[in-house]
Amino acid sequence: MISLLDYGAGNVRSVRNAIANLGFALTDIRRPADILAADYLIFPGVGAFGAAMQRLEALGYSEPLKAYLAADRPFLGICIGLQCLFEGSEESPGVPGLGLIPGQVRRFSDPRLAVPHMGWNGLRPQREGALLAGLEQQRFYFVHSYHAEATAENAAWTLAETDYGDAFISAVQRGRVAAVQFHPEKSGAAGLEVLRRFLSGEAVQVSAAASSTDANAASLRHASASVEPGHAELHHAGPHHAEPTQLAKRVIACLDVRSNDAGDLVVTKGDQYDVRESGGEVRNLGKPVELARRYYEEGADEITFLNITAFRDFPLSDQPMLEVLRRTSENVFVPLTIGGGIRAFTDAEGHAYSALDVAGEYFRSGADKISIGSEAVAIVEAVRARGGGDGHSAIEQIARVYGNQAVVISVDPRRVYVRSPEATERPVIETAIPGPNGERFCWFQCTVKGGREGRDVDAVELARVCEQLGAGEILLNSIDRDGSGSGFDLELISAVRAAVGIPVIASSGAGEPAHFSEVFARTGAEAALAAGIFHRREVPIAAVKARMRVDRIAVRD
Incomplete structure (x- = not known):
């Protein structure tokens, strides 16, 4: 027994x-x-x-x-x-x-x-x-x-x-x-x-x-x-191998999941966050369980599901997404992350559920980590107003029970260009990518609601505060690079990586295998994530890892 x-x-x-x-x-x-x-x-x-x-x-x-x-x-x-x-x-x-x-x-x-x-x-x-x-x-x-x-x-x-x-x-x-x-x-x-x-x-x-x-x-x-x-x-x-072991850089496949107009869950990918085709249909790149299994078999080191529908009324009634996790975890034996709608809710009957309740349901359904996005911006704004955490935020609650390794913060920043550091109270970098009017400085503004709304929170500040509250990893997207295929925003990733002591996942902009080697070599990021190029089979995961080996970057076979 x-x-x-x-x-x-x-x-x-x-x-x-x-x-x-x-x-x-x-x-x-x-x-x-x-x-x-x-x-x-x-x-x-x-x-x-x-x-x-x-x-x-x-x-x-x-x-x-x-x-x-x-x-x-x-x-x-x-x-x-x-x-x-x-x-x-x-x-x-x-x-x-x-x-x-x-x-x-x-x-x-x-x-x-x-x-x-x-x-x-x-x-x-x-x-x-x-x-x-x-x-x-x-x-x-x-x-x-x-x-x-x-x-x-x-x-x-x-x-x-x-x-x-x-x-x-x-x-x-x-x-x-x-x-x-x-x-x-x-x-x-x-x-x-x-x-x-x-x-x-x-x-x-x-x-x-x-x-x-x-x-x-x-x-x-x-x-x-x-x-x-x-x-x-x-x-x-030891008796067998004199060489020290090495932590491999992770290659992560991300699946943006939402319901289409028929109510089916599909994997989609937007053009600058717009997920509909020119005819109005939700772009359908496959079924989430099948795609996750394919990426596991092709060598993905982790799988991330981002539930971009979010089911804002009440996530615990989101049975289709929970079922996706349950079915995926039956045959996919690498870490699974789920994001979307993980925050406190009150249902139509007046029953209150904490973010911890919501996260617990995802963990029981097969998730290893949960990703908090827009809610993290609101949490940082509240911490700034109070002068510190109060122990009740979603980040603090979930980290306290499940450990900080279970909490990922998904950040959606965009560049805001200024002519001089004195033009803003936010910390700036001197950029090698000038703004539309030749501006040489910028800061990285956090956004919410899928990039549609900006907030007066800098990505570096958000990452630092979330780490202090108990987050264990930062998933760093870039609205400016999303879907561009021009490579990761190295300046953004370097700024955040230098500011925190927790792992950073680079996201947005990958278009070829060399972009993965570049972000690992130049920023120190622990992982890199891509979606559309994997879904459309433009870049196989095997090709990414082959390039990393050529560039002498530690990778899992």
Whole structure:
């Protein structure tokens, strides 16, 4: 019996779908006694360490879970499911973990790196283990701000490490208990293979003798590294690969989804945000579930759905879009983002629903991240008026429950040209692209309602404030470049990327593979997104990645 310990945070549907895709049946842990009745136990999770541990305590799960682990029974932790095995975390001081593995979970602290660590990175095995054998050349999907620290005390547990600045523990195993920091259910074929090895028993049938030998070997490596600093790189590199792992730049396929005049959901793409053909029909570039599956198979690193109809009356009644997510997540095993209509609403009967309620419905339907657009502008305006956040904004609520990695801010700026910096109170850049009257300065004005209405908010200010409120990523569009095919707005992206410490997704303007290499090389953006050129098959995703390889930019195969 394979059992899932779902404590109520994040997208567990993807784990369920991955297990079903592999042909295994799954039961849910509904009460503490179910834990000890399980044959195989999976503990996935996202969000905060403290919230996860407190939830386990409140449900009465902690003690039977500790007993299950102490008995060396088959267990696979995912993300928070790995971190909770340790003694504690800087994320939640004073909250004890399960304490199975010695050591602490630390926040990434290198100021040169975007946090969260988000995207596809590799593994460097520290010892032999069936769970990851032969997968050393693959990349897996990570999304986390905190990491388990490798020490001599936990060397017997460390199965693999990954580099992001310093090395961190990305997989542990001792006997039949294993855990991974990455998300196998979001890591494509390689991730599914890791799940299959665990569920089939291949990766947990470890003899006591083999486990002891691995533990002794690992302890000796760590002891050697600590005694002989000159040989520390040998420990760091592990027994198989001396090269550090690299975080790949992400290529994201975006699907603008809306209902056509017949009420069907279609993928569309506008000409400067106009999505209708000359005859008046909504431009139809395909069905969202089918296109998402195609992009997954062609190598997209993520899929983003932007619900541009937005169903402004009440998004929780938006059953067609929820169904798109449910069906897509059955066969697409990379991260899914959904945007459109994620804000507080009151329905026709007077029932109030928070943005957290709306986001929760999307997460339960298969989304990994939600994207907040026009609402973010209103939030920043309110923060500016108050002088700070109050804990009640959609960004703060969702980040608090699901983690900042689950909140993407979608910004739709346009250039406003001025003759001198003194002509505006907004921060300006000196641009290499002069304005219509030769202006040499501009600022980037945020817009709402699909670019139809400008606000007195600068894109750099919005990105900074949203990061402070808890957002984990910025999706940076450009009204000036949208649909142009002339390349990304490098000045806009560079300005925002330099202002924040969270990942930035470049969007709008891609017309050829070289544009992707250019934006990565010149701005430091962590990801780049395109829509129309992929929908119309003008530029295949494979061609984008081939060009990136030629230009020596790390990319997932």
